[in-house]
Amino acid sequence: MRFRIYRYDPESGAKPAMRDYEIEFEPRGKKLLDALIAIKDTLDESLSFRRSCREGVCGSDGVNVNGRNVLACVTPLEGLKEPIEIRPLPRLGVVRDLIVDMGQFYQHYRAVKPYLINLDPEPENERPQSPQERAELDGLWECILCGCCTTACPSFWWNPDKFLGPAALLQGYRFIADSRDQATNERLDFMEDPYRLFRCHGIMNCVEVCPKGLNPTQAIGKIKTLLVKRAL
Amino acid sequence: MRNASGARRGLNHWLLARASAAYMALFLPIFFVYACQGGLDYAAWRGLFLPVFVKVAVLLFAVALLAHAWIGLREIFIDYVHPLFLRLSLVFLFGVVYAACLIWAVAILWSLK
The missing domain is CATH 3.10.20.30 (Beta-grasp domain)
Structure with a gap:
């Protein structure tokens, strides 16, 4: 060969x-x-x-x-x-x-605070979720941060330091969608930006290449829908 | 210098691009059907634009088209034109040209009597 x-x-x-x-x-x-x-x-x-x-x-x-x-x-x-x-x-x-060098990629990942933010007192055991609430995370938690999607995105090519990229935005939505997270507003505040979120023009290169079959464009669409709901 | 949070901007432009696209998608087929009612000579075409509601609808179409085009160009400039002065100049230039087009459209539509 x-x-x-x-x-x-x-x-x-x-x-x-x-x-x-x-x-x-x-x-x-x-x-x-x-x-x-x-x-x-x-x-x-x-x-x-x-x-x-x-x-x-x-x-x-x-x-x-x-x-x-x-x-x-x-x-x-x-x-x-x-x-x-x-x-x-x-x-x-x-x-x-x-x-x-994945430094830039991880920097965007860190920027979306990829962890639960919950200020309630620590529960005795765990923070329970209903099966429906858990199902919201399907198609989001599977991301392995390989970088295939973000580096296939022209918006990332032109503004790699400012546009979060599909992987970080998908991860950001993964915590917005989590019923146990309490920082939705702060997360939306961070993302509502001409560069961080709105560089995405929905060309779906990310969906095309994702080796795990995930759909970052859909996650980004849901973030935009939440922004519209919040504003109007 | 670090930004503590987002610029809280971009949503309005994004929504306006979609709203203008929706209006154009509704207007064009309706106008096409309306325009096919009469003949295709000058007098018939001129007659199409005489009712006030048609003038308003066509003017709204011009507004939607120019807004949509300006937002799209702004996106292209943000993507590809990185020197700030050049980018601002281009956004300003097209803003002026498009505003002029809009006023011209008003003049044309309301000159018909």
Whole structure:
């Protein structure tokens, strides 16, 4: 199989470049990450990429494959057009090869306060939810923060420091939607901003690429609906 | 310098873009049906715009179109034009041009008697 992989080593002083690899590899039943590991094991041990759980749970191996952001560990090799072109996630700084600096992404994540804010006295056991209240969180809690959606969003490309991006907005709505959270107003205050929220023009790139099948555009729409309800 | 919370802005523009789109979506097919009633010569077209309610509806359409276009352009400028002076100049320039278009539309519509 033929691969074309983005290589960059800041210590070498060389400019980033695409390098070709050819490897005997049976694609049937294998994922892209298997091929990357095989290339690193047999052809080029200097190739660098992140991976951990290798089954789509940790979200560390987000890469851009043939122009599309994916998790390497859950992307089947079969059906990918050769040479398979692998690049780091767009718009983030490259640390080395396929490893990107997620600092900006996590900064937006931290900014939406991704934790329950509840000022009531601590209950004896837990804060109960009805099954309906719990169901509100489905399609939100599953996000693994891989960054595929946010780095596929042109609004993030043009204003990466100001637009929160689909992942952070989905996480923000996850706590707005939580019946146990009491900071809805403060959260909406934070998001109601021409940059933070309203850079989203609903083009749904995030929905298209999310490896977990989530719908950040819908979450953003619900935030906007709450803002309208609050204002009118 | 850090912002403690959001600018509390953006919602009105977003709502106005949707409201203007809704008006245009309603107006255009209705006007099309209305315009197909008569002939297609100059006198018939001119006659279409004579009733006051048509003038008001067409003027509202012009308002909706220009507001929608201005909001859309502003979004494009925020996305792509980052130097503040250039961005403000463009927003101002198109604001003036669109306001002029609106006044012109009023002049055209109410010159018909």
